[in-house]
Amino acid sequence: MSRRERQTEAAFLRGDVGVDGAATEEETRDEAEAEHAKAREQLLRGRTWLGRELLTWLLWRSEEGGALAKLEGEGVEVLFVGRLTLRGARGDVTELVARGTQAPYAAQVRRALDAGLLVHQARLRLTHGEKVYEVGLDAEFLDVRAAKLPELLSEAEDDRLAERLWLAERLSALVDALANEFLAVRAGRGWKKTVAAMKRWMQEAPAER
Amino acid sequence: MPLLAGAVTFSRLRAKLPKGAASDTKRWLLGGLRRHAFQPLVPGGEEDRATGFVELEDSEATGFTPGAVFQGEHALFAWRADAVRVPPALVKAELARWLAAFDAEHGRPPAKREKSEARAAIRQQLRNRTPPSTKVHDVSFDPKTREVLVWAASRKAIEEVAGALQEALGIELEGHVPATLAAWGGIDPDGFGPTAELVGLEVSASAAAKEATDVAA
Numbered sequence A: 001m002s003r004r005e006r007q008t009e010a011a012f013l014r015g016d017v018g019v020d021g022a023a024t025e026e027e028t029r030d031e032a033e034a035e036h037a038k039a040r041e042q043l044l045r046g047r048t049w050l051g052r053e054l055l056t057w058l059l060w061r062s063e064e065g066g067a068l069a070k071l072e073g074e075g076v077e078v079l080f081v082g083r084l085t086l087r088g089a090r091g092d093v094t095e096l097v098a099r100g101t102q103a104p105y106a107a108q109v110r111r112a113l114d115a116g117l118l119v120h121q122a123r124l125r126l127t128h129g130e131k132v133y134e135v136g137l138d139a140e141f142l143d144v145r146a147a148k149l150p151e152l153l154s155e156a157e158d159d160r161l162a163e164r165l166w167l168a169e170r171l172s173a174l175v176d177a178l179a180n181e182f183l184a185v186r187a188g189r190g191w192k193k194t195v196a197a198m199k200r201w202m203q204e205a206p207a208e209r
Numbered sequence B: 001m002p003l004l005a006g007a008v009t010f011s012r013l014r015a016k017l018p019k020g021a022a023s024d025t026k027r028w029l030l031g032g033l034r035r036h037a038f039q040p041l042v043p044g045g046e047e048d049r050a051t052g053f054v055e056l057e058d059s060e061a062t063g064f065t066p067g068a069v070f071q072g073e074h075a076l077f078a079w080r081a082d083a084v085r086v087p088p089a090l091v092k093a094e095l096a097r098w099l100a101a102f103d104a105e106h107g108r109p110p111a112k113r114e115k116s117e118a119r120a121a122i123r124q125q126l127r128n129r130t131p132p133s134t135k136v137h138d139v140s141f142d143p144k145t146r147e148v149l150v151w152a153a154s155r156k157a158i159e160e161v162a163g164a165l166q167e168a169l170g171i172e173l174e175g176h177v178p179a180t181l182a183a184w185g186g187i188d189p190d191g192f193g194p195t196a197e198l199v200g201l202e203v204s205a206s207a208a209a210k211e212a213t214d215v216a217a
Helices: A003-014 A026-064 A107-114 A157-187 A191-203 B025-035 B088-106 B112-129 B155-169 B178-184 B205-216
Strands: A067-071 A074-087 A095-098 A118-128 A131-138 A144-148 B008-016 B049-055 B074-083 B133-142 B147-151 B172-175
Touching (some): A026 A067, A026 A074, A026 A118, A026 A157, A026 A191, A026 B205, A067 A157, A107 A191, A131 A157, A157 B074, A157 B133, A157 B147, B008 B155, B025 B155, B049 B155, B155 B172
Antiparallel strands (some): A067 A074, A074 A095, A118 A131, A131 A144, A144 B008, B008 B147, B008 B172, B049 B074, B133 B147
8 A cells, every 4th residue: 555545545535535535524523613713712701811811921031030020128029830721722732731740840841832822821930038828829710729829827726817818818919919910011011022022932942851 | 618628719800899898797797698588499399409598517507697607807607509400311311211101102203292201291390300409609808908718729610709798788898819919000991001022912902991891791
């Protein structure tokens, strides 16, 4: 069997072409169109795209290290840890989940971002002064999920509840501080330059090791 | 009770208080909670779901004394939802048994109305035997900062609690979502659309604003 025949056979087995060798358009196209319509709806619903741009911007900025925002005069440092979910509304891939300790900063992730996917869910480690928090965030609602708060110092039960509540609200304020920092950049005149720098970063993804 | 221990998962909302709430916050808040306190399902009753507010540390208590609710500046309470769910497969199996017995007794299949009455009776019997499942979601509210945390993971639960809070307290709630944060910061979220270079789609600011509302609605 020649190479061409093998390719035709494989295309038939994948369902890309029918027995006559012509492309099987309708069903697969309908399915793909429905998927893209759903992905587009998810992107635009409640301006989820703004949350995705925020998380993607944070990923880009956090790679350099250093404080990304300030809360009460103290810097907020961000590190993406663990699982990262990317979503997009065009192309063949509409969702990609990256797992692994180094996954958020991996070259594969940067290439996927360059292809039009953006960060939809992520787990962040936030350092504010001596306190370290971990939090799962999603782009649509910025809800706090499965967060780890710094260790409680109080011993009495009532005091522990008050301290836990204080830390939870503190974490909420840190997320808002980062979002506000992004929004100032996003609404500013320099956003186009920032996007160009982000795209360069995505395209300069080093070769996989 | 996640507020006291365990996984830290919550949704963040900000309240717009009604007129007069600030003058006697405790009375206003406790009154609202008491008026929308949890009422348990009545055994043998027809309702399958009961919801309402309960005290944080005792999901059976609805007295809402200031000492039970206020911890410093915060009001702490919970939303309780009890539901009885009769598995449809169980109703189907019981009905099949009844159909066979009816046929054997009368020598004919039941009429449509007889079958429908039997189904309702079987469902009610099973409902009376099924214990309700209980879900409790903690809520913390600081009337000074107007920040509300709903300690739940499910969006459906968060929206139900938010709706109940708005009804009980006459407040308006907005989530800390990016578009709202922008508006709070004086940035018009309708002023820009998605960045085409990043999302790979050309959507104008006006179209994005329209679709954000249309889809949300």
